[in-house]
Amino acid sequence: MADDEAPVKEKHAEELFKEFREVSVTEFFRKNRAHLGYSGQLRSLTTVVHELVTNSLDACEEAGILPELQFEIRQLGQEHYKFKARDNGPGIPVKHIPKVFATMLAGTKFHRHVQLRGQQGIGVSGVTLFSQMTTGQPITVRSCTGDNKVHEVKLLVDVTKNSAEMVESKEYSGYWRGTEVEGELKGVAYNTSERGPYEYLRRTAIANPFAEITFIDPEGRKTVFKRTSTKVPKPPTEMKPHPKGLAVDDLLNYAKGTDARHVGSFLSTTFARVSSAKANELQKLVTFDLNKNPRKLTWAEAEEIVKAFDKMDFMAPSSEGLRPIGEEQIKKAVLSILKPEFEVVIARSPKVFSGGVPFQIEVALAYGGNAGRPVSGDIQEGGAISKAEIMRFANSTPLLFDASGCALTKSVNSVDWKRYGVKDFENSPMTIFVNLISMYVPYTSAGKQSVAEEEEIIKEIKMALMDAGRKFQIYHSRMRREFEKEAKMNTLMKYSTELAPALSKLTDKDEKKILKDLTHLVKEKLRIEALEEELEDETEEAADTTFKEEKE
Amino acid sequence: MADDEAPVKEKHAEELFKEFREVSVTEFFRKNRAHLGYSGQLRSLTTVVHELVTNSLDACEEAGILPELQFEIRQLGQEHYKFKARDNGPGIPVKHIPKVFATMLAGTKFHRHVQLRGQQGIGVSGVTLFSQMTTGQPITVRSCTGDNKVHEVKLLVDVTKNSAEMVESKEYSGYWRGTEVEGELKGVAYNTSERGPYEYLRRTAIANPFAEITFIDPEGRKTVFKRTSTKVPKPPTEMKPHPKGLAVDDLLNYAKGTDARHVGSFLSTTFARVSSAKANELQKLVTFDLNKNPRKLTWAEAEEIVKAFDKMDFMAPSSEGLRPIGEEQIKKAVLSILKPEFEVVIARSPKVFSGGVPFQIEVALAYGGNAGRPVSGDIQEGGAISKAEIMRFANSTPLLFDASGCALTKSVNSVDWKRYGVKDFENSPMTIFVNLISMYVPYTSAGKQSVAEEEEIIKEIKMALMDAGRKFQIYHSRMRREFEKEAKMNTLMKYSTELAPALSKLTDKDEKKILKDLTHLVKEKLRIEALEEELEDETEEAADTTFKEEKE
DSSP, X not given: OOTTSOOOOOOOHHHHGGGOEEOOHHHHHHHTGGGGTOOSHHHHHHHHHHHHHHHHHHHHHHHTOOOEEEEEEEEEETTEEEEEEEEOSOOOOGGGHHHHHHOTTEESSTTSOOOOSOOSSOHHHHHHHHHHHHHOOOEEEEEEOSSXXXXXXEEEEETTTTEEEEEEEEEEEOSOOEEEEEEEEESOOOOOSTTSHHHHHHHHHHHOTTOEEEEEOTTOOEEEEOOSOOOOOOOOOOOOOOSTTOOHHHHHHHHHTOOOSSHHHHHHHXXXXXXXXXXXXXXXXXXXXXXXXXXXXXXXXXXXXHHXXXXXXXXXXXXXXXXXXXXXXXXXXXXXHHOOSEEEEEEOOOEEETTTEEEEEEEEEEESTTOXXXXXXXXXXXXXXXXXXXXXXETTEEEOSOOTTOHHHHHHHHSOGGGGTOSOGGGSSEEEEEEEEESSOOBSSTTOOSBXXXXXXXXXXXXXXXXXXXXXXXXXXXXXXHHHHHHHHHHHHHHHHHHHHHHHHHHTOOHHHHHHHHHHHHHHHHHHHHHHHHHHHHHHHHHHHHOOOOOO | OOTTSOOOOOOOHHXXXXXXXXXXXXXXXXXXXXXXXXXXXXXXXXXXXXHHHHHHHHHHHHHTOOXXXXXXXXXXXXXXXXXXXXXXXXXXXXXXXXXXXXXXXXXXSTTSOOOOSOOSSOHHHHHHHHHHHHHOOOEEEEEEESSSEEEEEEEEEXXXXXXXXXXXXXXXXXXXXXXXXXXXXXXXXXXXXXXSHHHHHHHHHHHOTTOEEEEEOTTOOEEEEOOSOOOOOOOOOOOOOOSTTOOHHHHHHHHHTOOOSSHHHHHHHHSTTOOHXXXXXXXXXXXXXXXXXXXXXXXXXXXXXXXXXXXXXXOOOOSTXXXXXXXXXXXXXXXHHHOOSEEEEEEXXXXXXXXXXXXXXXXXXXXXXXXXXXXXXXXXXXXXXXXXXXXXEEXXXXXXXXXXXXXXXXXXXXXXXXXXXXXXXXXXXEEEEEEEEESSOOBSSTTOOSBOOOXXXXXXXXXXXXXXXXXXXXXXXXXXXXXXXXHHHHHHHHHHHXXXXXXXXXXXXXXXXXXXHHHHHHHHHHHHHHHHHHXXXXXXXXXXXXXXXXXX
């Protein structure tokens, strides 16, 4: 900058505000596509798979249908692909198709307290937007609700209006029920890396054992991830928020929408675990009459309720409404995929995080076998060829991106693994599996790949992992002892074999008899040692279960 | 789950879609406050400071006013604070106040191609929302555009309507110009950590040397970050997008809004570096007539243009419109704060990333002195007490959170620091300063603390850091040699002092004369060695500048 340039002239506010404008949420995401996960060629493609698959699984589960999904990716040119997603779900009533696929912040999930994969009503419209932004082409939706009328709709997004621009709409008859979405994408790339569509679908299959998922890759290869369970998953049910951790603003928001006539009945109908006995207990802790109209609650009164709730004891949230993958299913999946030397699955009981939101944690730890992430390239010093791998899931949906900022990753890394006999966690052949189950997952962005650092969530994951760590430690030290015992046995037996002929000569007794006696002695000694050690282990384990929490 | 429970009954689509609803963008962010940076007690408070300060700085700069900001935080109770932000900016016309502070996706910045800190029209409304969500209280805005009429407005957000709910509005006379925002927050915490408000303001002062920032902390302590430059920064000017890296969708979007009659004139008026000569060149590369109406461009034609642009050569984007902090200012700031042994500032020339967006990178590397992040607690083996620190900025705004997922962090960590004589980068007393300047920063979420991984941005940062690394290496190896030379000199001088009397006796010459000669010899030898090494350095440097890029 030259120093002689003209001095800056001040501008008046009125002049500056001439440019004031409002934009639609679609315009916002069109400009900020990275917020939705559309950054990078591979990630963009995986995001499309993710949005359509989670939507299909949610639809099937809500309708009580055993999901059958098919996803096909075809390459049309350089960085140019076509996708086709098909499900056997309930279908979408034709009048809702445009909003589902082209209006952001519209859907059936946002305002309900149910555990579903989707929660915002943004994702599928994001697919339409991204397809349109990169190819100018509409997406094609075919859907039938089972009435033999298939509706086929081609639509674009009207970005400024956040609504659909219908390109074509037709109806024909067909015996089918489900939804099929087809579209083109440019500026994306397919590969088989651990962040690609294949791995996304594989992990989805692991966490959703009741779903049958067929994938046809750009080379035409067909992979069927067969279901390992034919039990229709329990449809999501409404979960009442829990009184613990409730925010004043939330309480007032609920109060605004209630039909109850009194605060007392509002509280017991709106929140879980608030019985009329609890309402009576509450009455003693607040300064106003709980017979008051809930729609007239003031901020100060609501604050009194929240503070009183925090002091009171409530039963933990019920597990009803929360749908974990299940210990047995996780074990089955871990065993079949990782074939580990050791595995343990821990499921915690439901807890609550801020806003009274119930959640639950499932973790698994697998060691040895195919556990861990194979390191390509140089074999490390010390012979390690696997690095620890963290498989993150939220409501059974794999999270493949933004690992470093995620509360799940941070929880795993906050565990002092050395305590559990893992000398170098980073470089150990270990897979840690974490599933966060909740009716509301506090993602850090609309792309939903990373969970915000809620204290209670981090704590619960840590507790589960510490539990798994203790179980691993016991296994690990037993294995070490087995190994040491075998070495000891070998040494002692070697001595015995050498000693036997000498003793035979000295004592003039049968060498074979002496060797037999010596062998017996050695085995007996080792057996007693083992018994003693097992006893020790049991005492340790007993001590362990009384040990409730570890300080950071 | 008991096995005898009733089988799941299928539900029809119509039943499922009864719950279909649209929500406002404010409802969306109310539910997903973490997207805006409202997660964690400290982060939430820093986010409030960030939103108000960036808004004030943008307003002052746009109006051509030397900014004077005051930020006060007072503690009212446990996790309960009051904030007051005041600036000497242009003020806000009263009719715009409600939209500025209570309507999301409304503002003067979203659609303009200017380099500003804010870009989405979400941030300040987010402050109102967060304040209301945690305290139920409205924020108070006082503003005067310099007409002696101060408008004082108290407002809340009507969440379902994404608009203001006016609580109070008054007008009084006063000789003042600027804006003041006051509000209460709960569930937040103040501390002086490197992610707190103090550090946020300190870094803001570093990167905005023309701003005078006064901070009053909850203990009543007043800190004035004085301006080190009184030059009014150049107001942001419109930057035309660059033809390189342009997306088809963007091109068509621009074409929709143009007044130009022909594609040729549309291109040269809309894009930078597209002269009429370039338009003629383009005509030869496309199959249609550029005299066509730009509003009638088809996707295929637009695609032809984009492909042709990619093949053509264009001048790099102009630096006009991009407002770096400046080498001198960064140096001044780095020296005054870090007092390093060595520092280097590298500013790259403007480049373009996807969508034709011009950007520019400034980096600084400081070593020794107070550089690096002091490590509290144990002193590490090897004596290291500082860890490398990365100070990230986007358009002179400090980024304090979400470091691990940020392209700026990733770029720094992708440099092979060993090449430049930094044996253990993580544990070295080094501060790396990176500022990304652009009319559009591709943040990963609405919280704007982390930049998405745009290839070109990562590459540019890496190039700048490699350049800085080479300069550091030369300094570092010289320092090492100085150190080695001194050690050598000391040894040789010790021998000389011992040798001199012996030689004196043997040769019967004056001991002092002999010592003088020996000293001269030693010095001469070291001088020649040094000369040779310098020559070597210069050759290395010359070789270095021809070395354009390093493979990963």
